[in-house]
Amino acid sequence: MSKAVVFGATGYAGSHIVDELLTAGHEVVAVARNTDKVAPREGLSVVQGSVTDAAVVERVTQGADVIVSALPAATDEITLPSAVQALLSAAARVNARLGVVGGATTLRVSEGGPKVAEVVEFPAEFQGVITAHADALNALEASDDSIDWFYFSPAAEFGPQNPGTRTGTYRVGSTVLLNDENGSSRLSGADYAIAFVDEITSPKHHRAQIHAAY
Template sequence: MSNVIVFGATGYAGGHIVTELVTRGHSVRGVARSLPESAPEGVSFMAGSLHEADFVREAVSDADVVVVALPASATTEGGPRLVDSTPAVIDAAIAAGARLGVVGGAGSLQVAEGGPQVMDLEAFPAEFRPEAANHAEVLQALRAAPADLDWFYLSPAGGFGAWAPGERTGTFRLGGDVLLADDQGQSNISGADYAIAFADEIEQPAHSRQRFSVAY
């Protein structure tokens, strides 16, 4: 089993990933800005920030896998974006010999092969566009990372979030850079099923230095 550290472990995606990994018997440490009042059995927590390079380097030093499940935009006005701290995370993962897995966004997926990005569509909600654009920059930074970094970036379906938690089904499809949708044009994935796909990639790497996607 792997030693996995999850930044953003108390968030929606991070929380589901932590639960799935613990269920599978992995050793999991969660990182959050403040310690939760209660934690899932089998998970240890530490308080800290991905935006503090020294802390990140020390925190991931014995990790096999580093998971980043954080908003891509700044959480405080004038604060750092995820892409601003990505170089330090990359360096720390390389130094530790760890694989880096990132919870990505759906906005940078293409509508169709060779087509526009989802976030460039007129129908894409304007209030979500900054987060989508920041996530796209994180993906670009990973693609430009040194060759000795093994990373993956998993983009969820368009309908993914705490507002649409869904259920655990264990049945879903994996794709690449094109948004997956069903016959009715709906693109959805539950938090639990997203976590299954993420944990599967940790256990059986199939997308080295790639972005891939998941949906029903």
């Protein structure tokens, strides 16, 4: 199995991904500013640090097969596009794959149609998040062809407000939002992590945006 380094390991998506990586038998390095939230487990190393610290990034990514960004769109220290740039550099240095927890607003509502961000009227306070995810995806697409990455968009209703349950089922798409028979785009935190880790364990998408929902 691979060695995966997870930045943002204590967040909603990050903590689920760490759990699923361990369940799948991967070696995991969890990087977080506050490590008190990370319970010690077999196969898990915990590092207190930030993606803004170049020395920490260089140290923890040594020997990594996969680097995961489960970072928020913006913090007091850094924005997601800047974090992605730093992790692209790390991935290139150690020849690792980069997986990024993305946003649903970058998806299209139909094949060749407008993006979710262009047709849904979001409150003003969400515009920074929307822009950060769009810019992060642009940074990935503009990166050197030698770097293998995937940007994994969740369902539109994904998040701690809709935690759902673990079912072990999901559908995978690419750049078009997936809806169920009721017209809803949903996915639990646990099932998103299963989909994300399945892509790590058995890579099927390279330098691409992918998406999962029920």
